[in-house]
Amino acid sequence: MARRIPRLETIEAFIEAARAPNFRIAAERCAISPAAFSRRIQAFAAFAGCDLFERTAQGMRLTDSGRACLAALEPTYLEMRRAALEIGLAARPxxxxxxxxxxxxxxxxxxxxxxxxxxxxxxxxxxxxxxxxxxxxxxxxxxxxxxxxxxxxxxxxxxFLDMHIFPVACPAVGETFRAGAGLERLRLLAVIQHPDVWEWWSREVGQPMPGLRAAQTFDILQAMYEASAAGHGVSAASHVTVQPHLASGRLVELGLPAARYPGxxxxxxxxxxxxxxxxxxxxxxxxxxxxxxxxxxxxxxxxx
The missing domain is CATH 3.40.190.10 (Periplasmic binding protein-like II)
Structure with missing residues (x-):
């Protein structure tokens, strides 16, 4: 009579036990109780006919036989899991x-x-x-x-993303700047979380302007961009969030350097x-x- 192989969830329990720092976490990954998880490990050990784990001062670890079982089973298990998950992902919204x-x-x-x-x-x-x-x-x-x-x-x-800061304004204010008006003569805008961004930016790009201050602050960047687009001043823009305004032409760059913001x-x-x-x-x-x-x-x- 052919010998029956263990159920897939029993093999899964062994592999998760081998990969997790302890059996409690492995049981959580299998979404079962510690008692049910222990029964699965015992069932797989009985099938293998050898001790798979040994207790040490640092906790449970694989025996040589356990490592051999893991090396034989894990690649196939992971490939089956990947294929099954992809099928499930494609099958339902x-x-x-x-x-x-x-x-x-x-x-x-x-x-x-x-x-x-x-x-x-x-x-x-x-x-x-x-x-x-x-x-x-x-x-x-x-x-x-x-x-x-x-x-x-x-x-x-x-x-995930760095943040780089540079000045932007509506096209009309941009023309005023290019006609010779310095930033210190223009109305500067910032977000309330970084009210000192203009003085910081000037230092970072090697053009220190002590006392360069925002005339108005906003609680979100998009509100600041909208104010600039309406002609109310020059924004200290983040390259991560300003691109739609630049792409639409509602805001333009002033030809000044960008500085990487901390964090x-x-x-x-x-x-x-x-x-x-x-x-x-x-x-x-x-x-x-x-x-x-x-x-x-x-x-x-x-x-x-």
Whole structure:
């Protein structure tokens, strides 16, 4: 009589136990109780006919026999899991929610959504405008884009985008600047989180102007850009969020250098949410989009 192989969930339990730092985490990854997980490990050990793990001062670790089993099974298991997840992803629509600031949503994400739909037509994106990581922690958002000052210590997080700052204005104000009006003679705008950005920018680009101050501040970048587009002053623009205004011609560059602002944006999620194929697909797509986003040169920029 042919010997029956273990059920797939029993093999999965062994592989997760071998990969996880402890059995409790491995049980969570399998979405079962520790007791049920232990029974699966015992069932696989009985099939293998040998001890797969040994207890040490640092916890459970694989025996030589366990390592041999893992080497034989893991590649095939991972390939089966990848194929099954791709089938599931293609078979049904999915929603992935992204938490990010209003300015990033309007200036960076929304203009790129057509490319996401072309890559993953089965995924619908839900946008939450929140610059904190609260929605990600609470499970109300699958992914978050967080500024450097946001605490992401308990999340999976990685560098996403740098921020480069340079002056922009509406075409009429741009003409005034090119006619000889210096920045100190123009009305300068900034966001309320960085009211000293103009003096900082002038130092960074090697043209220090002590006392250079914003005449008006805004709580979001997009409001500042709209004020500039209406002719109310020169904005300290972030290259990450200002591109739609430049592409439309409502704002133009002044031919001045860009400076990299301290800190960055980070992409964040919980480890559990990243196990979802649609969430992982959007995470990967966002990383690729960010990598393809060219940073401005610190040299003098071409004035429009």
């Amino acid at each position: 999915a929603k992935v929610s992204i938490s990010l600031s209003h300015s990033l949503a309007v200036g960076w994400l929304i203009p790129r959504l057509d490319r996401l739909r072309a890559r993953h037509p089965q995924i619908d994106v839900v946008i939450r405008t929140d610059r904190t990581a609260a929605a990600v922690r609470a499970g109300d958002a699958d992914l978050g884009v967080c500024a450097q000052d946001v605490d992401v210590s308990d999340l999976v997080a990685e560098h 960055c944006y980070r992409l964040a999620a919980t480890a559990r949410r990243l196990q979802s194929p649609p969430v992982r697909a959007v995470w990967t797509w966002m990383r690729e989009e960010a990598a393809a986003d060219p940073a401005p040169s610190p040299e003098l920029r071409s004035a429009a």
